[in-house]
Amino acid sequence: EAGVTQSPTHLIKTRGQQATLRCSPISGHTSVYWYQQALGLGLQFLLWYDEGEERNRGNFPPRFSGRQFPNYSSELNVNALELEDSALYLCASRPLGSYEQYFGPGTRLTVT
Amino acid sequence: QKEVEQDPGPLSVPEGAIVSLNCTYSNSAFQYFMWYRQYSRKGPELLMYTYSSGNKEDGRFTAQVDKSSKYISLFIRDSQPSDSATYLCATGIQGAQKLVFGQGTRLTINP
Numbered sequence: 001e002a003g004v005t006q007s008p009t010h011l012i013k014t015r016g017q018q019a020t021l022r023c024s025p026i027s028g029h030t031s032v033y034w035y036q037q038a039l040g041l042g043l044q045f046l047l048w049y050d051e052g053e054e055r056n057r058g059n060f061p062p063r064f065s066g067r068q069f070p071n072y073s074s075e076l077n078v079n080a081l082e083l084e085d086s087a088l089y090l091c092a093s094r095p096l097g098s099y100e101q102y103f104g105p106g107t108r109l110t111v112t
Numbered sequence: 113q114k115e116v117e118q119d120p121g122p123l124s125v126p127e128g129a130i131v132s133l134n135c136t137y138s139n140s141a142f143q144y145f146m147w148y149r150q151y152s153r154k155g156p157e158l159l160m161y162t163y164s165s166g167n168k169e170d171g172r173f174t175a176q177v178d179k180s181s182k183y184i185s186l187f188i189r190d191s192q193p194s195d196s197a198t199y200l201c202a203t204g205i206q207g208a209q210k211l212v213f214g215q216g217t218r219l220t221i222n223p
Contacts, residue, residue: 004155033210043156043200045210056210090155099144099163099204101211103155 001026004104006091012110013081021076021107025093031055032074033094033101034066038087046089049074081111115139118201118214127223131188135201135214138182142203142212145177147186150198150216159199160186191221 005024013019025032034046045058049068063079072093078085088108092101118135125131133147144163148156160175162168168175176185184201198218202211 031209035211042215043202043211043213045212048209058210094209099206099209100146100158100161102158103148105155108153 004091004093004102006089006104006107008107009105010108010110012112015081015083015111017081019078019081019085019109021078021089021091021109022073023076023091023093023104024073025091026095026102029093029095029102030072031094031096032068032072033092034074034076035090035092035103036060036087037090037106038084041087043090047076078109083111085109086111113138114215115212116201116203116214119217120215122218122220124220124222125191127191127193127221129191129221131191131195131219131221133186133188133199133201133217133219135184136182137184137203137212139205140179140182141205142182143206144204145175145184146202146211147173147175148200148202149195150200152197156200193221193223196220 007022031050036044048056052068066076068074088106090106092103094101116137147160150156165177165179172189174187198216200216201214204211
């Protein structure tokens with residue numbers, strides 16, 4: 001069974017630009033989660049999508065947004081990039097009826 | 113105060129030792145508990161998942177939850193150099209769905 005996949009692996013952007021990160025969940029998983037892992041801050045919850053709807057949001061500004069497509073894949077958009085947005089962005093998916101979350105390899109975003 | 117506290121280490125032990133990793137949490141509403149292993153520059157890998165107080169064993173790994181003390185542990189028996197990684201505890205509340213993570217403990221097993 002294929003795991004959670006994320007693209008791109010690395011992304012380098014300039015401050016003020018926009019970044020788009022993509023995630024494909026494990027087949028059959030309908031919930032997708034986004035987390036930020038910044039140096040020294042640990043893993044922080046960003047967003048939860050289920051059945052195409054945003055269900056919960058972490059303590060991040062509105063310039064962090066996303067969506068979930070009919071095939072359950074998801075996109076995270078970060079607008080007006082700031083230097084402190086540099087981090088590993090992790091996507092996770094969850095099977096129906098369980099709380100276990102399975103993570104992808106992440107996208108490393110560097111803002112210069 | 114962080115919702116989940118975890119000693120960041122680093123922790124260094126000889127091969128074959130028993131390793132004990134621990135977390136404490138402050139919110140009594142947390143209902144389920146997980147341990148993840150994360151190798152450098154990789155995504156976290158789910159190791160153990162428990163929903164109640166008590167022990168759960170899987171091979172060389174044992175997860176322990178004490179809800180009365182708000183304390184969770186992961187024990188690794190017969191530790192191997194390949195166990196060298198960062199170990200993250202995580203917990204969550206039914207309905208909220210998000211996981212709240214500890215800082216992670218960096219573990220090195222020396223051959």
